[in-house]
Amino acid sequence: NDLFKLHAVYGFFDDQVAKSNPKISHTVLAEPTISKGKFSVTGAFFYAFLTDKMGNASWIDVPERLFVYAEPAVQFTESLKVGVMGEYHTNTLDNNNDNNEFAYLGPKVYFTPTEFIDMDFFAAAILPMGDGDGTGTLLNYTEDDNFLFDFGAEVIFKF
Numbered sequence: 001n002d003l004f005k006l007h008a009v010y011g012f013f014d015d016q017v018a019k020s021n022p023k024i025s026h027t028v029l030a031e032p033t034i035s036k037g038k039f040s041v042t043g044a045f046f047y048a049f050l051t052d053k054m055g056n057a058s059w060i061d062v063p064e065r066l067f068v069y070a071e072p073a074v075q076f077t078e079s080l081k082v083g084v085m086g087e088y089h090t091n092t093l094d095n096n097n098d099n100n101e102f103a104y105l106g107p108k109v110y111f112t113p114t115e116f117i118d119m120d121f122f123a124a125a126i127l128p129m130g131d132g133d134g135t136g137t138l139l140n141y142t143e144d145d146n147f148l149f150d151f152g153a154e155v156i157f158k159f
Contacts, residue, residue, distance in 0.1 A: 007031040025050050027062065038076070042083075044069035050093060063137035066090045071108065081110040085122065091136040100136035101129040104150070118156040126150055 011027035026049040033042045048065040067090065073083030087104035106124030113119070126148040132141040141148065 003034065003036060005033045005035075038074055040073050040075070040083075042069075042071045042073070048093070050095065063093070064090045065093050065095060073108075073110075079112045083108045083110070085124065089138060091138050093137065094135075097133075097135065099130040099133040100139070100141070102136075102139055102141070103127045103129060106150075116158045118158070119154065121153045122151070124150045 007029075008031070009027075009029040011025075011029075013025040013027070015023040027047065028049075029044065029046045031042070031044045033040060044067070046062070046064075046067050048062060050065060068088045069085065070087075071083045071085040073081055075081045085104070085106060085108050089102050089104065090098075091100040091102055104124050104126055106122055108120060108122040111119045111121070126139065126141075128139075128141050128145055128147070131143045132145055134140050134142050139148070
């Protein structure tokens, strides 16, 4: 059982390599996991380094400039793990727009009934943190939205 793991990715985006004035953006993603016995904490940090003039930044295939994720969890049995996920999203590529930020909070259950099937289920409250001007890239909430709910499931078959 490893105490600490880190998955890290760097992205370099250049839309105009051969031009004298290229459009460049950089992104970083770090996903640490700390595990000790039945307890674990998984996290993620993503940041896009974009130019202040968005027209001069290369297009990145990510709908926001910053997000942070943390999920403490407990492994109850070999086939059942339960966590609580929390996320913060900027919900925009524009670093001058803080109207569309939101937090995401809820339980997540991991179930492995056999060695060939992994399942996870989650429910979350989405809590708008700004006025919501409708220009968000992930969630276009408006100032009339107090909170929203999200539910999901994933089933993975291993062959």
